Amino acid sequence: MSEMAQEAERRSASDRVADAILQDIRMGRLVPGQHLLEPELTARLGISRGSLREALKHLAADGIVSLSRFRGAYIAALDRKSVLDLLDVLEPLARLAARLAAAASPDRAQCEPLLESAARLAELQASGKRGEYLTERRRFYDMLVDLGGNSELARVIPLSRTDLFRTQVESRQTDSQRHRHAMGYTRIATAVAEHDSAEADKAVAGHFAGTRETMAELADEVFPAS
Amino acid sequence: MSEMAQEAERRSASDRVADAILQDIRMGRLVPGQHLLEPELTARLGISRGSLREALKHLAADGIVSLSRFRGAYIAALDRKSVLDLLDVLEPLARLAARLAAAASPDRAQCEPLLESAARLAELQASGKRGEYLTERRRFYDMLVDLGGNSELARVIPLSRTDLFRTQVESRQTDSQRHRHAMGYTRIATAVAEHDSAEADKAVAGHFAGTRETMAELADEVFPAS
DNA sequence: TCGGTCAATAATGTTCGACGATTTAGTGGG
DNA sequence: CCCACTAAATCGTCGAACATTATTGACCGA
Numbered sequence: 001m002s003e004m005a006q007e008a009e010r011r012s013a014s015d016r017v018a019d020a021i022l023q024d025i026r027m028g029r030l031v032p033g034q035h036l037l038e039p040e041l042t043a044r045l046g047i048s049r050g051s052l053r054e055a056l057k058h059l060a061a062d063g064i065v066s067l068s069r070f071r072g073a074y075i076a077a078l079d080r081k082s083v084l085d086l087l088d089v090l091e092p093l094a095r096l097a098a099r100l101a102a103a104a105s106p107d108r109a110q111c112e113p114l115l116e117s118a119a120r121l122a123e124l125q126a127s128g129k130r131g132e133y134l135t136e137r138r139r140f141y142d143m144l145v146d147l148g149g150n151s152e153l154a155r156v157i158p159l160s161r162t163d164l165f166r167t168q169v170e171s172r173q174t175d176s177q178r179h180r181h182a183m184g185y186t187r188i189a190t191a192v193a194e195h196d197s198a199e200a201d202k203a204v205a206g207h208f209a210g211t212r213e214t215m216a217e218l219a220d221e222v223f224p225a226s
Numbered sequence: 227m228s229e230m231a232q233e234a235e236r237r238s239a240s241d242r243v244a245d246a247i248l249q250d251i252r253m254g255r256l257v258p259g260q261h262l263l264e265p266e267l268t269a270r271l272g273i274s275r276g277s278l279r280e281a282l283k284h285l286a287a288d289g290i291v292s293l294s295r296f297r298g299a300y301i302a303a304l305d306r307k308s309v310l311d312l313l314d315v316l317e318p319l320a321r322l323a324a325r326l327a328a329a330a331s332p333d334r335a336q337c338e339p340l341l342e343s344a345a346r347l348a349e350l351q352a353s354g355k356r357g358e359y360l361t362e363r364r365r366f367y368d369m370l371v372d373l374g375g376n377s378e379l380a381r382v383i384p385l386s387r388t389d390l391f392r393t394q395v396e397s398r399q400t401d402s403q404r405h406r407h408a409m410g411y412t413r414i415a416t417a418v419a420e421h422d423s424a425e426a427d428k429a430v431a432g433h434f435a436g437t438r439e440t441m442a443e444l445a446d447e448v449f450p451a452s
Numbered sequence: 453t454c455g456g457t458c459a460a461t462a463a464t465g466t467t468c469g470a471c472g473a474t475t476t477a478g479t480g481g482g
Numbered sequence: 483c484c485c486a487c488t489a490a491a492t493c494g495t496c497g498a499a500c501a502t503t504a505t506t507g508a509c510c511g512a
Contacts, residue, residue: 013466014283038492048467050276053494057240057280061287063381070474070493085378088326092318093382100314152311155289156319156384239495264464274496279465296464296503 013047014054020045021059022160025075025167026138027131032077032168033224036065063161077224078165083215086158086165091208093157094141098200100148102192111193114143118189125182130170133182138163140185147192169215172222177214184210239273240280246271247285248386251301251393252364253357258303258394259450262291289387303450304391309441312384312391317434319383320367324426326374328418337419340369344415351408356396359408364389366411373418395440398448403440410436 024030042052056073059065065073078086105111117140124133138159145154173181184207191200250256268278282299285291291299304312331337343366350359364385371380399407410433417426 049469050467054280054283057284058287061284063378067493071476072492082377085376088322088376089319089378089382092322093315096314096318150311150314151308152289152315152384152387155387156315156382158378158382161378161381265462275464276497277495298464298504 012054013051014058017041017045017047017052017055018058021055022064022163023135025064026134026163028167030075032075032164034075036073036075038072059160062158064164076161076164078161078168080215080220080223083165083169083223084212086161087208087212087215090158090162091205093153094144094208095201095204096150097141097145097148097153097157098188098192098204099197100150100153101144102195102197102200104149105147105192105195108193110147111189114140114147114189115193117143118186121185122182125178134163134166134170137166137185140189144188144192169218169222172218173214177217180210181207181214238280239277240284243267243271243273243278243281244284247281248290248389249361251290252360252389254393256301258301258390260301262299262301264298285386288384290390302387302390304387304394305451306441306446306449309391309395309449310438312387313434313438313441316384316388317431319379320370320434321427321430322376323367323371323374323379323383324414324418324430325423326376326379327370328421328423328426330375331373331418331421334419336373337415340366340373340415341419343369344411347411348408351404360389360392360396363392363411366415370414370418395444395448398444399440403443406436407433407440 021030021036030036036056038049038052042049045052056065056067060067060073063076066076067073101111101114117136120136121133121140124136141157141159141162145157145159170178184203187203188200188207191203247256247262256262262282264275264278268275271278282291282293286293286299289302292302293299327337327340343362346362347359347366350362367383367385367388371383371385396404410429413429414426414433417429
């Protein structure tokens with residue numbers, strides 16, 4: 001218990017705030033395009049303006065919020081081109097993560113949490129719990145990156161910005177699109193567990209092909225005016 | 227002139243400080259492992275402690291400086307594994323940038339600055355101006371990314387951390403290694419100018435193969451204790 | 453003299469309040 | 483109805499304060 005508390009206290013206030021905002025986004029409490037008022041947030045989170053600004057700056061660097069001078073912070077909203085650009089960048093990194101995870105994991109036990117996460121994703125998708133689905137999805141990617149053991153990848157891969165994109169499109173997808181998405185993780189996790197780098201790479205590539213197809217099927221109203 | 231001044235003033239103080247530190251690193255005025263004192267920097271740069279700390283936080287997020295609690299900020303030093311990990315991450319992104327730049331550039335005129343930059347790199351390498359070489363190299367990558375027109379790539383690709391790695395190894399390379407490195411940029415720029423995406427991709431892949439070879443040839447003393 | 457202990461110093465982490473600058477909204481006059 | 487002007491709200495920066503910790507160097511005993 002004390003370890004948890006110490007760990008929580010050791011992290012700076014701005015990091016805690018940034019995590020809180022990210023979690024609020026995943027759970028739908030904050031929606032893309034929403035205006036973030038400094039006085040409201042400092043009051044709600046009980047921190048100083050300086051710490052909040054530090055957190056917002058951090059989130060802005062990751063493209064989660066957009067800061068415009070004297071106009072405040074807004075949760076970023078991705079237009080269609082940004083989403084396609086993001087997928088182009090994310091795909092090679094995710095494929096690298098999958099290849100490394102498949103090649104690195106020495107014993108099957110370490111892959112067990114990944115398989116469990118994929119199973120939970122299928123469950124959560126079926127039961128329609130979108131907030132939990134997005135949170136679990138993020139855990140899946142974090143695990144995949146960790147398994148690979150490439151510390152630079154963890155720093156670079158834009159998972160938080162992908163959370164943002166998922167938040168935007170999640171509620172507009174059809175059930176079959178959601179099902180296809182969830183199944184993709186199962187295929188990836190299976191390939192990693194089997195230590196099959198080539199298949200893991202192909203699984204991620206196929207997953208992204210499906211996502212691009214879904215994007216093409218979505219109406220323009222899903223995206224802000226570009 | 228006023229436009230320049232306005233543009234400089236429009237950017238936040240912390241961004242200016244971060245850029246100044248990055249430039250100092252490229253020019254060798256700051257070396258990996260060096261301790262950054264807040265009082266010294268605030269006095270030299272003429273900014274408040276808050277703005278400086280914001281900049282340091284930003285640089286720490288990009289892995290340029292490492293912050294250790296109550297001990298201050300140090301210019302990061304990459305061990306051998308981190309360098310190899312960084313290359314694994316950077317390669318697919320650089321290849322994507324090259325493919326996009328080759329595919330996107332409609333007219334040859336836009337590629338002219340890239341070819342000029344490659345020529346300048348060959349010159350600077352030959353004349354041994356290492357600081358200018360690294361600065362020009364960064365400009366080359368920035369142009370390559372801009373030409374592709376993928377805004378997410380610019381956000382994700384870890385060019386600053388690559389600057390850091392280059393700073394560490396640049397002075398330890400042999401002339402033939404430096405020559406091979408500089409020639410790689412010429413081949414990339416030429417392929418982009420010819421709108422040959424496949425060749426651009428291969429040129430970058432070959433460039434990275436050469437860099438990995440150089441890394442294997444370097445002695446352990448180049449890297450900090452891992 | 454050497455090694456260990458301990459207090460003084462310096463640097464950092466965090467927060468707060470203040471000031472000037474700028475955008476936005478609202479208001480009154482033409 | 484439109485435009486200039488005022489007022490409110492917000493943001494960027496700075497300086498100061500306080501608590502916490504690492505470092506330094508003096509001091510002391512073996």
